[in-house]
Amino acid sequence: xxxxQLFKSVSDETRLRCLSLLVQEGELxxxxxxxxxxxxxxxxxxxxxxxxxxxxxxxxxxxxxIYYRLNPxxxxxxxxxxxxxxxxxxxxxxxxxxxxxLLEMTDRPVNTCSA
Numbered sequence: 196x197x198x199x200q201l202f203k204s205v206s207d208e209t210r211l212r213c214l215s216l217l218v219q220e221g222e223l224x225x226x227x228x229x230x231x232x233x234x235x236x237x238x239x240x241x242x243x244x245x246x247x248x249x250x251x252x253x254x255x256x257x258x259x260x261i262y263y264r265l266n267p268x269x270x271x272x273x274x275x276x277x278x279x280x281x282x283x284x285x286x287x288x289x290x291x292x293x294x295x296x297l298l299e300m301t302d303r304p305v306n307t308c309s310a
Contacts, residue, residue: 201273204249205280208289209234209242214251214265215290216297218281222264223297224304231297251277260304 205211212232217223225243229236243263246252251273252263265277284290297303 198273200249201251204245204251205277207242207245209238210246211284212290212293213239213242213246213263214277215281215285216293217252217263217265218278219285219294220297222262224260224262226260227297227300227303228263230300231293233296 205214209232213228216228216231220227225236225239228243229239232239243252243254247254247263250266251269253266254261254263256262265274269277281290285294
């Protein structure tokens with residue numbers, strides 16, 4: 196895992212917003228990210244694929260739904276860097292409003308996504 200590859204993958208605001216929510220919430224379904232970021236599912240899926248390719252995230256499929264979380268095999272320096280970065284920006288726009296929007300989602304999935 197090359198540092199330049201990791202840094203390039205988080206240079207996009209949508210990918211950083213996704214990572215911010217994943218760091219704060221753990222595992223999220225694509226529908227939760229779509230709802231929170233108010234972006235179309237194909238756009239979110241495209242950015243998640245980029246994060247998966249860079250090995251920032253891993254996914255699991257449950258039925259028709261795909262859930263993402265941080266890759267637990269990230270190098271320690273990468274985990275430390277992303278956690279510190281997210282803690283530093285989580286109260287700034289749009290990251291704070293993304294989390295608030297997600298928390299307002301009334302039909303959040305427990306084990307399966309309903310959106």
